[in-house]
Amino acid sequence: MQSPAGSTPMKSAQAPWRAWLLTDTPASPRQAALGRAYRRWRRFSSNPLSMLGLAILLVLVVVAAVGPLVVAQDPLHQVLAERLTPPNAAHWFGTDQLGRDILSRLVHGSRLTLAIALLVVVLVVPVGLLMGTVAGYCGGIxxxxxxxxxxxxxxxxxxxxxxxxxxxxxxxxxxAVIALSITAWPPYARLARAESLRLAQAEYIHAARLQGASHLRILLRYIVPLCSSSVIVRATLDMAGVILAVAGLGFLGLGAQPPSPEWGYMVASGRNVLLDAWWVATIPGLAILAVSLAFNLLGDGLRDVFDPRNGG
Known part of the structure; x- marks a missing residue:
């Protein structure tokens, strides 16, 4: 039975690329790297929950990037006559105690919340990775x-x-970024040290030493890159905790200050009217929950992909 018209050319156009990527005998390091990345993507995309987490995060990134250009309301504009208005056609998520549109504040706040969390991870991962790999490789004092x-x-x-x-x-x-960064690096150092202790005894590390490679070159060329995948997976899983910590600092008044539309502060500002205007605190709380869940799902998927027992 012949396939429908138009399907055969597409299949014949895709099959050589797939065979080129999945070959067991790559002709170049580039082909091997692309093939490994493609296999990992296939393994990751086969997990529906991981793809759900990735989709939520992509939506968050798009909202943070272009949302403020689409949302018409000013997140700082106060209309006291419309204070504590429930969700309606004009204000999809309602308004807060000062008549500010919650949807607009939520969209603008996504930039701030995501930027703080990413900045914390960018600061702590290199510090923890460096300390862990140096400790595990050098040993001794x-x-x-x-x-x-x-x-x-x-x-x-x-x-x-x-x-x-x-x-x-x-x-x-x-x-808030400095405070979270100071406290978040130790788990990455521990993880990197454990990986470095195992890798330092590998045969290819001994071969590199015999060929005259310096300790610095071995660290930067072999140990650090091989430890990076585990640390990145841990960082992805920790992003949920960082976002909750950022929201917690904002809730306690130690993070972003008013009138900033940071999600934790939005939850804190709505706790006094929770029974009368549930949407003021509940909607930003649900946003924090969704993003934290998305990072957890994404981290679980990456952990399965990079797990050596699964061929990662």
Whole structure:
């Protein structure tokens, strides 16, 4: 039975590329890298929950990028005559105590919340990765000193330590980022150290030493890249916790300050009218829940993809 018209050319056009990517005998490092990436994507896309998390995050990125250009209302504009208006055609998510449109504040706040979370991860991942790989590869006194510093940081609950630093530094977005960054790096250092201890005894590392490669080259060329996948997966899973911590600092008044449309502050500002105007606190709370869930689903999918037991 012949396939429908138009389907055969598409199949014949795609099959060579798929065969080229999935070949067991790649002709170049580039082909091998592309084939490995394609296999990982197929494994990731086969998980519906991981794809759901990715879709939610893509929607968040699009909203943060172009949403403020589409939403007409000013997130800071106050209309006291329309305060605590329930969701309607003019204000899809209602208004808050000062008559500000919640949808507009939610859209503009997505930029701030996502930027803070990404900035924290960008700051802490290189620090934790560097400390962990140096400690695991060098060993001896270097490992002892770096890991004792890490143990001291891990001895305190992260959110309590972040609150202490945020209170000492003062309220504000920048201080919230610094406070969260100071407390978030130890788990990455521990993970990178464990990976480095295993990789340092690998045969190809011994071969690189015999060929005259310096310790710095081995660290930067082999150890750090091979540890990066596990650390990135951990960072993706931790993004949910970072977003909740950012919202928590905003809720306590130690993060973004009014009239900033940060989601945690929006929840805090609506807690006093929760029974009379549920939408003021509930809608930004649901946004925090959705983004945190999306990062967890994405992190679970990446963990399965990069798991060596699954061929990652």
């Amino acid at each position: 270097v490992d002892t000193v770096l890991m004792r510093v890490t143990d001291v940081a891990l001895a305190f609950p992260k959110i309590v330590l972040a609150l202490a630093f945020a209170a000492a530094l003062g309220p504000g977005v920048l201080n």
